Amino acid sequence: MIVDDIQSLxxxxxxxxxxxxxxxxxxxFRPSNFAAxxxxxxxxxxxxxxxxxxxxxxxxxxxxLEDITEPIDVVDVFQRSEVVVPIAHSAINCGAKVLWxxxxxxxxxxxxxxxxAGMDVVVNRCMKIEHARLFxxxxxxxxxxxxxxxxxxxxxx
Amino acid sequence: xADREFGIETLCLHAGQLPDPATGARVPPIYxxxxxxxxxxxxxxSLFNLQTFGNIYTRxxxxxxxxxxxxxxxLEKGRAGVAVSSGMAAQLVALLTILxxxxxxxxxxxxxxxxxxxxxxxxxxxxxxxxxxxxxxPDNFAAAITPRTKCLYVxxxxxxxxxxxxxxxxxxxxxxxxxxxxVDNTFATPYLCRPFEFGADIVVHSATKFICGHGTxxxxxxxxxxxxxxxxxxxxxMMEPSEGYHGIRFYETFGDFGxxxxxxxxxxxxxxxxxxxxxxFLFLQGLETLHVRMDRHVENAKAVAEFLENHSAxxxxxxxxxxxxxxxxxxxxxxxxxxxxxxxxGIRGGVESCVRFIESVQFLSHLxxxxxxxxxxxxxxxxxxxxxxxxxxxxxxxxxxxIRISVGLETIEDILWDLDQALDxxxxx
Numbered sequence: 012m013i014v015d016d017i018q019s020l021x022x023x024x025x026x027x028x029x030x031x032x033x034x035x036x037x038x039x040f041r042p043s044n045f046a047a048x049x050x051x052x053x054x055x056x057x058x059x060x061x062x063x064x065x066x067x068x069x070x071x072x073x074x075x076l077e078d079i080t081e082p083i084d085v086v087d088v089f090q091r092s093e094v095v096v097p098i099a100h101s102a103i104n105c106g107a108k109v110l111w112x113x114x115x116x117x118x119x120x121x122x123x124x125x126x127x128a129g130m131d132v133v134v135n136r137c138m139k140i141e142h143a144r145l146f147x148x149x150x151x152x153x154x155x156x157x158x159x160x161x162x163x164x165x166x167x168x
Numbered sequence: 169x170a171d172r173e174f175g176i177e178t179l180c181l182h183a184g185q186l187p188d189p190a191t192g193a194r195v196p197p198i199y200x201x202x203x204x205x206x207x208x209x210x211x212x213x214s215l216f217n218l219q220t221f222g223n224i225y226t227r228x229x230x231x232x233x234x235x236x237x238x239x240x241x242x243l244e245k246g247r248a249g250v251a252v253s254s255g256m257a258a259q260l261v262a263l264l265t266i267l268x269x270x271x272x273x274x275x276x277x278x279x280x281x282x283x284x285x286x287x288x289x290x291x292x293x294x295x296x297x298x299x300x301x302x303x304x305x306p307d308n309f310a311a312a313i314t315p316r317t318k319c320l321y322v323x324x325x326x327x328x329x330x331x332x333x334x335x336x337x338x339x340x341x342x343x344x345x346x347x348x349x350x351v352d353n354t355f356a357t358p359y360l361c362r363p364f365e366f367g368a369d370i371v372v373h374s375a376t377k378f379i380c381g382h383g384t385x386x387x388x389x390x391x392x393x394x395x396x397x398x399x400x401x402x403x404x405x406m407m408e409p410s411e412g413y414h415g416i417r418f419y420e421t422f423g424d425f426g427x428x429x430x431x432x433x434x435x436x437x438x439x440x441x442x443x444x445x446x447x448x449f450l451f452l453q454g455l456e457t458l459h460v461r462m463d464r465h466v467e468n469a470k471a472v473a474e475f476l477e478n479h480s481a482x483x484x485x486x487x488x489x490x491x492x493x494x495x496x497x498x499x500x501x502x503x504x505x506x507x508x509x510x511x512x513x514g515i516r517g518g519v520e521s522c523v524r525f526i527e528s529v530q531f532l533s534h535l536x537x538x539x540x541x542x543x544x545x546x547x548x549x550x551x552x553x554x555x556x557x558x559x560x561x562x563x564x565x566x567x568x569x570x571i572r573i574s575v576g577l578e579t580i581e582d583i584l585w586d587l588d589q590a591l592d593x594x595x596x597x
Binding site: 015016017018039040041042045048049052114137140143147148149150151152153154155156157158159160161162163164165166 | 169170171172174178179182183184186187188189192194211214217218219220221222223229231233234235237238241242246247248249250251409415416417420421423425428429432
């Protein structure tokens, strides 16, 4: 199912802790590296997928999703929109529960494939930004989180 | 379930704040602290690298200020905001985030006097040039754009002449030239007009005015729409590694809030116009009733405008909500709920009569502010626009016999009574 609402995004970020990041860069100032470093700090296991590196941020880096031997919850895609379909196939084959396409990444065919296979699909959103939006960080820097609630916040440190 | 789009009244009360995580306090606490502990050396490094979001030092961010910033971003239907110490600082930070020596800004010439001075005098000292154009003709902006131009600048309702710029037309010119349009929305507030809905890219406010609403605090805020394409080739400093913040590429790293992050980390951090969290607290109190106050401000302003238009001691009235105003049609388009509560009028008899009027009001306050709950009057030629010579005053819409009034929330019959007796006195020299 393609999801975009606060409740579903919160559930996805709470229930899924192992993230394969396809296209993660080793360079510290790249957005993918920012996101990975951030997610590690909040207790997520990040598995880098990039044929160009041996390891990134202390984790062994795999050339392809299929090479990963442990269970994956989320396949988080930092790649151009036109190369996403084979990644969606791989994500389904790996048994991942969520296909997450980063900011600027759209592919209708890939989204439909993953949704048909029973995965949750998030499109054109950054996993780090959404975590910060729904669990606290963006509240410190004046970004409109669109969260309206009278429940006490349970922000993570 | 799709997320609900909440109404502006709900946003005035709730946006940006959840009950405090530590205490459950419903009202945003005043976090009166200069700094925040780091959990570890690595945590500190991540914060300074902006790899994780969190509080470092109140000059750059503060949790009370952040509630105010987020509420303003939500009310303007923008992406993110930065609170600063005054409306002047809001302009300064908004402009310096994209301008450097050798660049130009094209601005409407009808501006608050302080803004005109900031652009024409202070910015020139920094090597930044301003071109001022007659904003009644939007094409004047296009004609003034040069290869050095980096942004266009207007007030949604001009101070003090209450002229209205057709800023949707100006935003189209900005879009065609790949430049952001900055709109000062102080007079209107987001309750009466949201410039992003008409193509603006950055909004600035003096929060001192209607946002505060009670004349208690000086402050400002800038908000970005999140929609401007900073990668269009005109803004290398948004794209290239920042020399001012150890190599961060703001647009690539933060995307649709990259501009406000640059404003915060490069300009607010080093120039230092930080807002006090106590002032943010008072602005948040003000915002909770913004919608109710603005409706009454507008209602009273209409009554005052009609009264003045029919008074024998008044030569002319400039209020865009009047049918006689040349800006009436634009006001209907941009401010359907009312064209704010500031107007100017000319007193028969000139400067002497203006002085007599100002000295004769009984409870209307003679001071250089606007947007207070109390009714305020001022003679711009001798106060707010005094630094301009007569030609520049005329260009800014200031005439020698002009009084500016910011209509407040007192009993309307009392406001009209005080105006009437002071106008009568102005004619008995």
